[in-house]
Amino acid sequence: MNKSKLNIERTQSSPSVVFNFEEHKLIITGICTPENPKLFFAPIIEAFDEYQKNHTILTIDIYLDYFNSGSSKCLLNLFFKASNNPDIKMNTIVNWIIDEDDSELKEAGEVFQEITGLNFNYPCKN
Amino acid sequence: MENSKINELLGDITANENVGKQLLMLYGQINQEVIISTIKLTERKLILEKVPGNLITKTKIICTEMLQNILKHQTKHATHLPNFIIRLTDEGLSIVSTNVVTEADKNHISSQLDIFSRINKEDFRDFYMESFKGASITTSGNAGLGLLDIVYRSKQSVRYKMEQISSDLFSFHLDVTISHPIVLSAN
Numbered sequence A: 001m002n003k004s005k006l007n008i009e010r011t012q013s014s015p016s017v018v019f020n021f022e023e024h025k026l027i028i029t030g031i032c033t034p035e036n037p038k039l040f041f042a043p044i045i046e047a048f049d050e051y052q053k054n055h056t057i058l059t060i061d062i063y064l065d066y067f068n069s070g071s072s073k074c075l076l077n078l079f080f081k082a083s084n085n086p087d088i089k090m091n092t093i094v095n096w097i098i099d100e101d102d103s104e105l106k107e108a109g110e111v112f113q114e115i116t117g118l119n120f121n122y123p124c125k126n
Numbered sequence B: 001m002e003n004s005k006i007n008e009l010l011g012d013i014t015a016n017e018n019v020g021k022q023l024l025m026l027y028g029q030i031n032q033e034v035i036i037s038t039i040k041l042t043e044r045k046l047i048l049e050k051v052p053g054n055l056i057t058k059t060k061i062i063c064t065e066m067l068q069n070i071l072k073h074q075t076k077h078a079t080h081l082p083n084f085i086i087r088l089t090d091e092g093l094s095i096v097s098t099n100v101v102t103e104a105d106k107n108h109i110s111s112q113l114d115i116f117s118r119i120n121k122e123d124f125r126d127f128y129m130e131s132f133k134g135a136s137i138t139t140s141g142n143a144g145l146g147l148l149d150i151v152y153r154s155k156q157s158v159r160y161k162m163e164q165i166s167s168d169l170f171s172f173h174l175d176v177t178i179s180h181p182i183v184l185s186a187n
Helices: A037-051 A069-083 A086-090 A103-116 B003-014 B032-048 B053-073 B103-118 B121-134 B146-153
Strands: A004-008 A016-020 A025-032 A058-067 A092-096 A119-121 B021-027 B083-089 B092-102 B158-164 B169-179
Touching (some): A025 A037, A037 A069, A058 A069, A058 A103, A058 B053, A069 A086, A069 A103, A069 B121, A092 A103, A103 A119, A103 B053, A103 B121, B021 B032, B032 B053, B053 B083, B053 B092, B053 B146, B053 B169, B092 B103, B103 B146, B103 B158, B103 B169, B121 B146, B146 B169
Parallel strands (some): A058 A092, A092 A119
Antiparallel strands (some): A004 A016, B092 B169, B158 B169
């Protein structure tokens, strides 16, 4: 049985996405510069809406190489969904994974954290 | 590809005393595949130049925004094709793009960039956060945050020029500097 409710394969301009409901885990990894970020993020937002009907605990692992501003806005919308649900907000951890010394990506994560108030960690990949 | 245009472009660049080291130059229509290849090539070149990782990330994000802006808003013109140049200078990285825009786009871009340039450095992060929070994304995937993102990440080191090339078309020249002292290797 495939435990993942959502599985999107990585492309040259979009990340891999694995949303595993049973493991309470959403993982987004890769380059995130799709031409239409809204279209790319639509199934992720949809899966999140479905997930929050029955779950309150979630770990989000995000390890992005780089991203465009449209994707950044879509990620913010996803984080807003989590922060607007008090039960989910309390039990959500965002692991914003960065390469060592990549202050640029860390700063990007801090902007999301500051705006949404979600619990962010900044583990280093190296 | 028109050699005269490339020569003219190189002439403009080398007229500047602080020409630095050319890393990459694109001339011609841009599509998503060109953008992906350009970012990959840029990253490889910056790694070879031993540019710090955080600056490489910043450069990739800014270049993506500049190139995707050209892709979304480029107005095709027979002789004025888009160009995109990255150079390493004593001040850091210089990223320059030129593309043709309509009068409506010219007015919109100029108005946005002029607003951004008037904001104090210490207030810019708050302005960015508020704009980011308030932006909405269209069905075609535009959040209207591209220029703001470029200005924010370059710490407002952005200059631009609009040159009229016909009754309703303008050449939009955007010059972004990522300030950082980088030792240029001697080759």
